[in-house]
Amino acid sequence: MEYIVFKDVCKYYKMGAHKITAADHISFSVNKGDFCVVVGPSGAGKTTLLNILGGIDTCDEGEIYLDGRLVSNLNKRQLTDYRRYDVGFVFQFYNLVxxxxxxxxxxxxxxxxxxxxxxxxxxxxxxxxxxxxxxxxxxxxxxxxxxxxxxxxxxxPKILLCDEPTGALDYDTGKHILKLLQDTCRNTGKTVIVITHNTEITRMADRVVHVRNGQISAMELNENPVSVEEIEW
Incomplete structure (x- = not known):
């Protein structure tokens, strides 16, 4: 079942007189309970997608749905409630009190x-x-x-969004965190999206979205995801 849907989503930023296209007609979907990895080099537009899906930012064109709800049409107050109730965030830096x-x-x-x-x-x-x-x-x-x-x-939350969650960690600790996220997805049925620049991590995903220059360059469904213990990088 399509749980997250991006339809022709665009996001622009102004830098002085220049208009920067951070998301260029992005379309993809993620099923409920998927462990999805969004992969691409730095500056590709991965975090922009995560921020728009998480309600931290808004898109300029297109539509975004979560569980049948049109998220891209929410006003500021509705977005606050959406972030509070529907989205769990995990960032590279822990942001603990x-x-x-x-x-x-x-x-x-x-x-x-x-x-x-x-x-x-x-x-x-x-x-x-x-x-x-x-x-x-x-x-x-x-x-x-x-x-x-x-x-x-x-x-x-309905979804767990993880932006480079192992970026500040050493290799072994990072692997433990990725295993925890994968186990969480499998054991709770939560839809988990992990952003990374590490292409090796894609082997543990049900669904892989490749992002380059603000566009989807490829999408893959993985019939046999492996455990992170089997992956080396």
């Missing part, structure tokens, strides 16, 4: 939502129940990213 514990960071997200998951159970699901009383400064980079993922999941 430094004077709150791991558990309190997760609770912060669960408190603003209609149908949140239990904060401690969510922290447990990412393997951090024993670090719940630690502050971010007392956690490793990988642990902080796990808290950030738990925070996003505690909202019980």
């Amino acid at each position: 430094q004077n709150l514990t791991a558990l309190e960071n997760v609770e912060l997200a669960s408190e603003i939502c209609r149908d949140p998951l239990d904060a401690m159970e969510t922290l447990k699901s990412v393997g951090l129940e024993e670090r719940s009383d630690n502050f971010p400064a007392q956690l490793s980079g990988g642990e902080q990213q796990r808290v950030a993922i738990a925070r996003a999941l505690a909202k019980n």
